[in-house]
Structure formats: C-alpha cells, structure tokens
Amino acid sequence: MKMQTEIIKVNGMTCMGCVNSVKNVLEKIPGVSSADVSLEQKQVTVAYDAMTTHADQLKNAIKEAGFEVIS
Helix, strand or coil: CCEEEEEEEEECCCCHHHHHHHHHHHHCCCCEEEEEEECCCCEEEEEEECCCCCHHHHHHHHHHCCCEEEC
16 A cells, blocks of 8 residues: 545635535545545645555546646
C-alpha cells in the first residue's frame, strides 16, 4: 500500500450539501481512505492508495458529480 495525499481545488460548491456530495463520491472510490472537503478554501484533501487509484480518477469523480476541478 502506497498512501498519497492529493489537494484538489474545486469550484461550484456553495453549501454543505455540495461538500457532502463531493465527500461521498470520493469515499466510494476503492483505495480512498479519507476525503476532507473545505467549503471555505474550495478544496478537497484526499488520502488514497496510489496502487489502487490515481489523481485523475479522483478529479473525474468530482467532475461527474457536477463540480469544476481547477488545475
């Protein structure tokens, strides 16, 4: 297991419902151990197993949930 942390900037989160949506979609991805979503900072800090998933998968999941990922 090779744990990594990725900080992803996210646009479009306006309320705690949005925060929960992003957190839920990320935590369903195999290999993700935690997703800490900050509405104020407009970012997500994700801890995940790099052998199981990768940053692009995380970003795609956020986009599919209807939010914009800022690179």
